[in-house]
Amino acid sequence: MSARAISPLSGVGLGWRPQLETFADRAQLGFAEVVAESVDPRRLPGGLHRVLRGGLAVVPHGVGLSLGGTERPDRRRLDHLALLAQRLQAPLVSEHIAYVRADGLEAGHLLPVARTEESLEILCENVAYAQAHLPVALALEHVAALVEWPGNELDEATFVSELVARTGALLLLDLSNLYANAFNHGWDPVEALRRFPLESIAYVHVSGGVHRDGIYHDTHDAPVLPQVLALVEELFAVADAPGVLLERDGNFPPEDELAAELREIAAAAERGSARADRSRDAPTRAVVRAR
């Protein structure tokens, strides 16, 4: 089955933020996403109501469940996510393969888990617990991480594939995170991309960042890099991928710049699809592009 068949999300989407609400009102978006912890399901912001009334699918995107942590996901956080999914009539929700707290302390950031069999077991239990409390499908996003655990046993693509296979969760493929990790830790992003479970993609993230002192930082406050757009093209060349969503969290650009960026993302996806159509019999495509 292709990812298009399992995901209703298509086109180019935008992470809805209060600062972008007038843009979101006017832009021709394919879908949207909202940071789950930033909204009260009982009092949705007016701008988000307008997006919903326009018929767009809005995905709640959680950052606080700490699915990679050793404690069971918090019921109140799960209830919040579940209620928000209902209020938004969301087709699915998404969260991260990460931990955000330990020992009573908040990281304020998504921290990587060690890629070991032990972590996989903990993640599988936590994901199953979350899935049992959510009214819709859960998609999992791999994170950008500057630190790598010294005890890593698996590479990222293998680890994520295992997790998706064992839990039945969908994949939120973040091409900027893939680029960041590949650049910072010396992997080949294209080779890694092909080994992610592309048939399970719910949707795709892209965002901008900056290179500083030889390190790439996924800051979400700069334009998307050409290298990341190349990965969008590559993805659509090898897989029948669903929608791609831009995350922008700061240093908000003028509306025409943002609109141009969304068009560039769409163009990259179209170039990839065109390449796929030209090489219909390529073996990689035969695996993931079911027709």
Next chain:
Amino acid sequence: MPADRDAVAACQAQLLHALLRGDGFPDGFDGRMAAAASLALRRKRARAVARGLPAVAQALGAQFEPLFLEHAARYPAPSKPGGLQDGLRFARSVPGETLTDAARTELLLRRAHRRAFLGATRLRGAGRLLVVLRLPLAGLRVSAPRCRRKDPAQ
């Protein structure tokens, strides 16, 4: 072998503590990347605080980030999301004379976000005392009576 959650929890906590402080990373981590990760994490906190208290950040100017990074290494972020609680605690460590009237007003109004509150701050430029009172049901009351200036030259 079932996952040893306690051992994993201890390792995760050790990394988190080190990232918050900026030192003491467990063996085997790449020191350069770990230091960069810690700085990025504290800078992210700084940006959230600057969004929550823009007038305070503006008043401190170029000094805001170094001052906040030092504070962040000593105090982990509060569990409440957003930068406001973090910012209010940081502001307590900032010498009052470095803050503008706008920053003082912002801090006082932000501190009043609770059920009951009484606070005041001297607005030197305006020569007024800003008093904020919040009571349950009654809501927020703000008054700014004239006050004698400490420094008549101002």
